[in-house]
Amino acid sequence: MKPKSLFRELARIVGKEGVLWRPEDLMLYEYDALSSRRQPQAVAFPCTTEHVVQIVRLAARLALPVVARGAGTGLSGGSVATEGGILLGFSRMKQILEIDLENQRARVQPGVVNLDLSLAVADGGYYYAPDPSSQKACTIGGNVAENSGGPHTLAYGVTTNHVLGLVVVLPDGQVIHTGARHWDSPGYDLTGVFVGSEGTLGIVTEVIVRLCRKPEAVKTLLAIYDQVADATRTVAAITARGITPAALEMMDGFTLRAVEEATHAGYPMDCAAVLLIEMEGLSEAVEEHAEEAEAVCRENRAREVRRAKSSEERDLLWKGRKNAFGALGRISPSYYVQDGVIPRTRLPEMLEFIGGIEKKYGLHIGNIFHAGDGNLHPLILYDARDAEQSARVLQAAKEIIGRCVEMGGSITGEHGVGFEKTDLMPLIFSDDDLDLMRRIKSLFNPQGRFNPGKLLPTGKMCGELRVERAAGGVV
Numbered sequence: 420m421k422p423k424s425l426f427r428e429l430a431r432i433v434g435k436e437g438v439l440w441r442p443e444d445l446m447l448y449e450y451d452a453l454s455s456r457r458q459p460q461a462v463a464f465p466c467t468t469e470h471v472v473q474i475v476r477l478a479a480r481l482a483l484p485v486v487a488r489g490a491g492t493g494l495s496g497g498s499v500a501t502e503g504g505i506l507l508g509f510s511r512m513k514q515i516l517e518i519d520l521e522n523q524r525a526r527v528q529p530g531v532v533n534l535d536l537s538l539a540v541a542d543g544g545y546y547y548a549p550d551p552s553s554q555k556a557c558t559i560g561g562n563v564a565e566n567s568g569g570p571h572t573l574a575y576g577v578t579t580n581h582v583l584g585l586v587v588v589l590p591d592g593q594v595i596h597t598g599a600r601h602w603d604s605p606g607y608d609l610t611g612v613f614v615g616s617e618g619t620l621g622i623v624t625e626v627i628v629r630l631c632r633k634p635e636a637v638k639t640l641l642a643i644y645d646q647v648a649d650a651t652r653t654v655a656a657i658t659a660r661g662i663t664p665a666a667l668e669m670m671d672g673f674t675l676r677a678v679e680e681a682t683h684a685g686y687p688m689d690c691a692a693v694l695l696i697e698m699e700g701l702s703e704a705v706e707e708h709a710e711e712a713e714a715v716c717r718e719n720r721a722r723e724v725r726r727a728k729s730s731e732e733r734d735l736l737w738k739g740r741k742n743a744f745g746a747l748g749r750i751s752p753s754y755y756v757q758d759g760v761i762p763r764t765r766l767p768e769m770l771e772f773i774g775g776i777e778k779k780y781g782l783h784i785g786n787i788f789h790a791g792d793g794n795l796h797p798l799i800l801y802d803a804r805d806a807e808q809s810a811r812v813l814q815a816a817k818e819i820i821g822r823c824v825e826m827g828g829s830i831t832g833e834h835g836v837g838f839e840k841t842d843l844m845p846l847i848f849s850d851d852d853l854d855l856m857r858r859i860k861s862l863f864n865p866q867g868r869f870n871p872g873k874l875l876p877t878g879k880m881c882g883e884l885r886v887e888r889a890a891g892g893v894v
């Protein structure tokens with residue numbers, strides 16, 4: 420169908436102001452936070468579940484792919500329309516529909532920005548626990564699709580632990596309700612099936628989330644090290660003592676210096692690594708655990724352990740951590756963020772391995788980890804205009820992920836598979852596992868028109884395509 424005709428069909432559903440179709444408008448929607456591009460044929464901005472149903476039915480009639488898009492902060496290419504079709508933008512579905520503090524839950528549209536939900540319930544003493552570092556921009560719909568985590572995953576779990584129910588539109592326009600408003604719901608856990616399915620099974624149009632009570636006390640420690648290995652050893656030592664911090668983050672010295680220059684958060688410029696450790700809970704317990712954690716840091720040769728003296732100081736430290744990717748973006752034309760998981764006890768070994776990769780491939784790698792849950796984010800700096808360098812980056816990234824798997828970890832901790840890692844899925848799943856996943860997908864999405872080419876291996880990947888992709892080329 421010609422672009423103008425598709426525009427007319429979509430405008431009948433969502434109004435002219437709710438559709439983009441000119442190439443210059445579509446440019447803004449041709450990529451997410453992974454550097455690769457592909458334009459959809461049109462972007463439609465629904466306001467209601469009914470709009471989504473009608474768009475999905477139109478797409479079925481025209482045999483077009485449908486790709487949902489939240490804020491486009493995804494790091495695995497999930498919301499890129501790699502096979503064209505209609506992109507569903509959720510920026511007009513950003514209402515908090517219901518807040519029920521007494522029962523600790525809220526019902527929201529998928530386009531609600533993660534942080535806005537916490538801000539909306541803050542005065543009542545509540546917050547929404549999953550806190551991706553991108554929380555000022557990313558949406559609850561995107562979080563559900565990616566099963567996102569964040570610095571506080573260590574204590575509170577990931578998105579799936581905070582979603583009670585969903586409204587989902589299936590590829591034939593059928594609307595289903597999963598889960599319930601309370602903890603348990605009989606029957607199969609369909610909510611669990613949709614959370615983390617990366618838009619390949621259905622389009623989420625409403626989410627019932629659990630709200631958490633703000634802790635009585637919070638203490639934030641900054642442990643400063645002259646040796647990276649001492650910082651990584653501390654991570655396992657803290658949890659071995661039976662202390663579970665709410666967050667336990669690590670940044671290496673190279674990253675820290677970039678972060679400090681960008682954010683002036685108060686991080687030291689001359690150390691090898693820091694740990695950002697947060698304790699939450701009842702005042703007495705928090706103080707006791709903070710003292711114990713401080714002692715463990717010192718036993719593991721922390722040069723200094725600082726405590727945030729005010730909520731402003733705490734906010735500043737977190738601002739630095741949560742803007743770390745952007746800070747590295749200031750010193751390099753491009754960077755490739757890896758997202759892998761290993762058992763946290765193997766962090767010292769892994770850091771040494773990454774140091775070896777840096778030397779082997781002649782690249783700079785900044786290390787930012789959700790260290791407490793063994794989730795690594797090595798950021799490989801490079802220049803995407805240089806094809807040879809781009810190829811080296813992909814090889815280095817592949818070795819790092821391969822090592823994660825060998826250590827008993829996984830190919831992704833929170834950024835999802837998207838189309839970036841489909842060909843890595845066989846590293847952690849057997850043919851039978853993947854076959855069952857394909858059968859589940861074909862049950863919900865029989866023609867494969869919802870987010871095609873994502874999550875499951877398609878056999879379409881090839882080395883050439885990957886190089887083009889890393890270079891920001893068109894897939």
Ligand SMILES: Cc1cc2nc3c(=O)[nH]c(=O)nc-3n(C[C@H](O)[C@H](O)[C@H](O)COP(=O)(O)OP(=O)(O)OC[C@H]3O[C@@H](n4cnc5c(N)ncnc54)[C@H](O)[C@@H]3O)c2cc1C
Pocket residue numbers: 451452486487488489490491492493494496497498509529550551552553556557558559560561562563564565566567568569570617618619621622623624744745833834835870
């Ligand atoms: C600086 C930075 C820091 C980050 N830090 C973290 C972090 O700490 N933890 C973490 O987990 N991630 C992190 N991310 C990755 C990203 O922010 C998360 O994956 C986030 O959940 C994506 O949300 P989004 O709204 O941007 O979704 P998008 O990128 O727009 O989409 C992501 C996926 O969700 C699907 N989708 C979106 N909306 C719907 C819907 N309504 N129904 C069905 N499918 C849908 C899309 O099709 C796509 O597959 C970070 C990214 C950046 C750029």
